Amino acid sequence: MSTVMYIKASPMGELSYSTAVADAFVKAYVESHPDDEIKKLDVFARRLPAVDFETASAKYKIMHGREHSESERRIWGEVVSLIDEFKSADKYVIATPMWNFSIPYRLKQYIDIIVQPGHTFTVTADGNYEGLVQGRPVFVAYARGGEYPAGSAGEAFDLQKRYLELVLGFMGFTDIRSVVIEPTLAGGADTAKQKREAAVAKAAQMAESF
Numbered sequence: 001m002s003t004v005m006y007i008k009a010s011p012m013g014e015l016s017y018s019t020a021v022a023d024a025f026v027k028a029y030v031e032s033h034p035d036d037e038i039k040k041l042d043v044f045a046r047r048l049p050a051v052d053f054e055t056a057s058a059k060y061k062i063m064h065g066r067e068h069s070e071s072e073r074r075i076w077g078e079v080v081s082l083i084d085e086f087k088s089a090d091k092y093v094i095a096t097p098m099w100n101f102s103i104p105y106r107l108k109q110y111i112d113i114i115v116q117p118g119h120t121f122t123v124t125a126d127g128n129y130e131g132l133v134q135g136r137p138v139f140v141a142y143a144r145g146g147e148y149p150a151g152s153a154g155e156a157f158d159l160q161k162r163y164l165e166l167v168l169g170f171m172g173f174t175d176i177r178s179v180v181i182e183p184t185l186a187g188g189a190d191t192a193k194q195k196r197e198a199a200v201a202k203a204a205q206m207a208e209s210f
């Protein structure tokens with residue numbers, strides 16, 4: 001039995017395109033893998049510690065081999081428990097909107113919490129970075145209001161897919177599968193509906209071999 005962690009990064013609920021595509025993926029996955037467990041994490045609903053002075057100090061103190069204060073110990077406990085929850089999965093599904101050409105701040109906050117040396121990456125003896133979350137597939141549903149096709153002038157503005165795939169790769173992911181749904185706004189309601197139907201069908205098909 002495998003555990004699938006489903007991370008949602010849109011606050012739009014039923015109206016969210018990225019969630020609709022990832023939901024279709026998860027629904028089809030459950031049909032073809034009935035014994036597997038799906039664990040959901042909504043980054044807008046979950047309490048996440050702020051990455052502020054105390055959290056950053058706790059991180060640097062570990063790097064410099066210094067003792068944590070009482071409150072740093074408590075905050076770092078929250079950080080490590082979120083990392084352990086993340087690392088406990090065998091497979092991952094992520095639904096994310098494009099916000100200002102990148103990902104929503106709550107997903108970035110979650111990434112700033114879980115990407116930690118000694119937990120999700122390490123530095124090898126020869127000074128290279130090595131991801132510690134290896135051998136696990138991830139499916140990402142990306143939604144954008146506009147269009148950023150490969151080879152177009154708009155492609156350079158797509159820091160959503162590029163950034164997320166870079167940071168997933170940094171943590172060790174090599175099997176990154178995705179469906180992009182675009183444009184959800186710029187082409188009008190009919191286009192958005194057609195794109196949604198096509199993306200949902202494609203995601204459901206991709207889930208069977210995940």
Ligand SMILES: Cc1cc2nc3c(=O)[nH]c(=O)nc-3n(C[C@H](O)[C@H](O)[C@H](O)COP(=O)(O)O)c2cc1C
Nearest residue numbers: 010016017018097098099100101143144145146184
């Ligand atoms: C704060 C905010 C910023 C956005 N920035 C962009 C953007 O930079 N480029 C774009 O194409 N669409 C942008 N959009 C539109 C969303 O990408 C689009 O509505 C998408 O469908 C959101 O995903 P969702 O439906 O899963 O919530 C933005 C929307 C919001 C709310």
